[in-house]
Amino acid sequence: MLEVLVTGGAGFIGSNFVHYALATHPDWRVTTLDKLTYAGRLENLQDVLDDPRHSFVRGDIADAAVAGRLVERSDVVVHFAAETHVDRSIQGAADFIQTDVVGTYVLLEAARRAPHLQRFIQISTDEVYGSVLQGSSRETDELKPRNPYAASKAGADRLAYSFWATHGVPVCIARPSNNYGPYQFPEKVIPLFITNALDNLPLPLYGDGLHVRDWLHVLDDCRALDLIIESGVNGEVYNIGGGNEVKNLDLTRRILDLTERPASLIAPVRDRPGHDRRYSLDTTKLRALGWEPQIAFADGLRETVQWYRANEWWWRPIKQSNAEFQSYYTAQYGERLRPS
Ligand code: NAD
Ligand code: DAU
Numbered sequence: 067m068l069e070v071l072v073t074g075g076a077g078f079i080g081s082n083f084v085h086y087a088l089a090t091h092p093d094w095r096v097t098t099l100d101k102l103t104y105a106g107r108l109e110n111l112q113d114v115l116d117d118p119r120h121s122f123v124r125g126d127i128a129d130a131a132v133a134g135r136l137v138e139r140s141d142v143v144v145h146f147a148a149e150t151h152v153d154r155s156i157q158g159a160a161d162f163i164q165t166d167v168v169g170t171y172v173l174l175e176a177a178r179r180a181p182h183l184q185r186f187i188q189i190s191t192d193e194v195y196g197s198v199l200q201g202s203s204r205e206t207d208e209l210k211p212r213n214p215y216a217a218s219k220a221g222a223d224r225l226a227y228s229f230w231a232t233h234g235v236p237v238c239i240a241r242p243s244n245n246y247g248p249y250q251f252p253e254k255v256i257p258l259f260i261t262n263a264l265d266n267l268p269l270p271l272y273g274d275g276l277h278v279r280d281w282l283h284v285l286d287d288c289r290a291l292d293l294i295i296e297s298g299v300n301g302e303v304y305n306i307g308g309g310n311e312v313k314n315l316d317l318t319r320r321i322l323d324l325t326e327r328p329a330s331l332i333a334p335v336r337d338r339p340g341h342d343r344r345y346s347l348d349t350t351k352l353r354a355l356g357w358e359p360q361i362a363f364a365d366g367l368r369e370t371v372q373w374y375r376a377n378e379w380w381w382r383p384i385k386q387s388n389a390e391f392q393s394y395y396t397a398q399y400g401e402r403l404r405p406s
Contacts, residue, residue, distance in 0.1 A: 307347030
């Protein structure tokens with residue numbers, strides 16, 4: 067059996083990856099390490115909590131004792147755990163530096179001592195390249211992160227690389243573009259706009275709405291990560307991009323079409339400070355390993371809307387009775403959405 071440690075496995079991509087891994091690899095035993103922050107939801111893993119090939123540990127990646135115990139017995143570490151929301155990093159960056167940088171450092175120190183570790187997958191992000199007005203980012207491009215979240219991820223990305231270059235830790239770095247799909251926390255634009263539309267609430271579109279994101283279905287991301295575990299080269303970086311560059315305004319219109327709601331729900335609001343205009347990834351390197359996205363954006367978005375329609379039990383308690391979310395929402399949107 068291959069011992070696979072998934073950090074952040076109760077979050078959006080992590081929980082999709084845990085499900086994918088257990089379904090795809092009968093010879094993997096998966097341990098999820100997750101602190102269960104506001105974004106970590108045990109219900110994301112409810113159907114695998116009793117699986118004999120899966121165990122769940124609640125803990126902090128920055129806790130050297132827990133990280134050491136779990137990393138040292140692992141063959142593969144897939145490190146998703148992070149603070150992930152750009153708007154929250156603008157409200158305050160301390161948790162981002164603590165988890166994304168210091169937490170990653172603690173895991174890497176543990177990885178140095180792990181006797182049979184074959185792979186440490188550092189989940190980075192396309193945001194490390196900064197705003198890309200023309201062309202597409204290649205893995206060798208300069209990193210120019212422009213918000214505190216992206217900067218903390220760039221720090222972790224280069225720290226992981228340094229532990230390969232200096233200490234020989236078997237690190238591969240993945241830089242995915244914007245993921246979408248089931249179990250995404252409703253602070254991110256797609257689930258926020260779907261669930262607001264279903265409730266006939268305004269969709270707060272930042273600035274002129276012409277910012278571009280490259281959408282990647284979470285299952286295509288999981289397949290790419292699996293391939294990197296299998297065939298990646300240590301010390302290398304792999305972009306994972308969906309090839310679906312969409313302006314936010316067009317995305318919003320599609321969501322309104324799919325939810326059968328009127329354009330009058332679009333609420334242009336004050337922009338995000340330092341809002342990156344566009345991300346775009348060159349995925350030649352990953353495609354050479356044999357990966358290509360399988361889920362067309364139109365299908366993936368329709369199915370995602372359908373998932374949120376069918377799973378109100380999952381998001382409604384977060385949006386309607388979770389005090390932490392409500393306080394975040396008020397801080398982020400209260401003034402933006404107030405009629406002038
Ligand atoms: P998420 O916010 O949904 O989940 C993050 C998970 O990490 C949560 O379960 C949370 O409880 C856990 N966590 C946070 N701090 C922790 C700590 N100190 N110790 C242990 N667990 C902790 O995030 P996501 O969207 O699933 O993103 C996963 C990873 O992928 C992150 O590293 C993120 O930077 C990266 N990424 C995300 C996207 C995207 O579009 N969502 C794109 C590119 C890269
Ligand atoms: O690109 C990868 C990154 O994608 C990941 O590394 C991050 O973890 C993930 O959160 C995501 O970051 P973004 O900032 O791109 O995602 P978000 O869903 O917050 O915003 C997507 C776009 O939508 C962005 O241009 C801002 C805009 N937006 C977002 C929100 C929440 C709005 O117009 N209104 C909103 O209310």
